[in-house]
Amino acid sequence: GNSVTQMEGPVTLSEEAFLTINCTYTATGYPSLFWYVQYPGEGLQLLLKATKADDKGSNKGFEATYRKETTSFHLEKGSVQVSDSAVYFCALISNTGNQFYFGTGTSLTVIP
Amino acid sequence: DTAVSQTPKYLVTQMGNDKSIKCEQNLGHDTMYWYKQDSKKFLKIMFSYNNKELIINETVPNRFSPKSPDKAHLNLHINSLELGDSAVYFCASSQDPLAGTWETQYFGPGTRLLVL
Numbered sequence: 001g002n003s004v005t006q007m008e009g010p011v012t013l014s015e016e017a018f019l020t021i022n023c024t025y026t027a028t029g030y031p032s033l034f035w036y037v038q039y040p041g042e043g044l045q046l047l048l049k050a051t052k053a054d055d056k057g058s059n060k061g062f063e064a065t066y067r068k069e070t071t072s073f074h075l076e077k078g079s080v081q082v083s084d085s086a087v088y089f090c091a092l093i094s095n096t097g098n099q100f101y102f103g104t105g106t107s108l109t110v111i112p
Numbered sequence: 113d114t115a116v117s118q119t120p121k122y123l124v125t126q127m128g129n130d131k132s133i134k135c136e137q138n139l140g141h142d143t144m145y146w147y148k149q150d151s152k153k154f155l156k157i158m159f160s161y162n163n164k165e166l167i168i169n170e171t172v173p174n175r176f177s178p179k180s181p182d183k184a185h186l187n188l189h190i191n192s193l194e195l196g197d198s199a200v201y202f203c204a205s206s207q208d209p210l211a212g213t214w215e216t217q218y219f220g221p222g223t224r225l226l227v228l
Contacts (some may be wrong), residue, residue: 038153087153102157
């Protein structure tokens with residue numbers, strides 16, 4: 001079956017530190033992969049996505065590369081800011097397009 | 113311009129009551145969803161409606177019933193509320209996933225339900 005596994009939090013970093021949040025997946029075929037972000041008190045919003053192998057999604061300084069060989073979609077940012085404090089969810093949509101799977105979420109806190 | 117809206121934003125109620133949460137999307141999407149997020153931020157899909165037909169029904173208690181009067185609305189009705197129902201409930205929508213385009217889901221702001 002399909003599933004998404006992401007690193008457990010919480011993660012606490014100092015401002016300008018490098019961020020990596022690991023995400024691996026299990027899926028049949030070729031799913032599309034997403035990172036969603038949930039700021040405090042808000043709903044989820046799309047951060048970036050990649051629809052095929054070797055694609056790199058990027059937005060707001062975040063990026064993630066769809067690695068089929070390692071079934072991974074790790075989220076990275078070179079220099080985090082306090083405003084990046086949020087919960088980050090890795091997700092996939094199956095190749096049939098009718099099922100979404102979310103990871104358990106990773107809480108990030110950035111301190112000045 | 114609110115894409116996906118939910119009402120109410122907060123809902124505090126007693127055990128045993130029946131309550132409804134409303135969701136509306138103005139994006140013209142064909143598919144709508146309900147998710148439950150617990151205190152540990154774990155997100156679980158509950159229902160999915162495509163063109164007013166239920167296409168996903170995860171193993172949730174039958175006290176929960178989605179109702180879709182039209183494709184822009186998907187309301188969640190909960191009977192006989194229990195303490196464990198306390199959570200944040202998110203509505204979301206996307207274009208028809210079966211149309212061959214892997215469209216993004218757009219989430220509402222959430223409804224924070226507290227059962228006392």
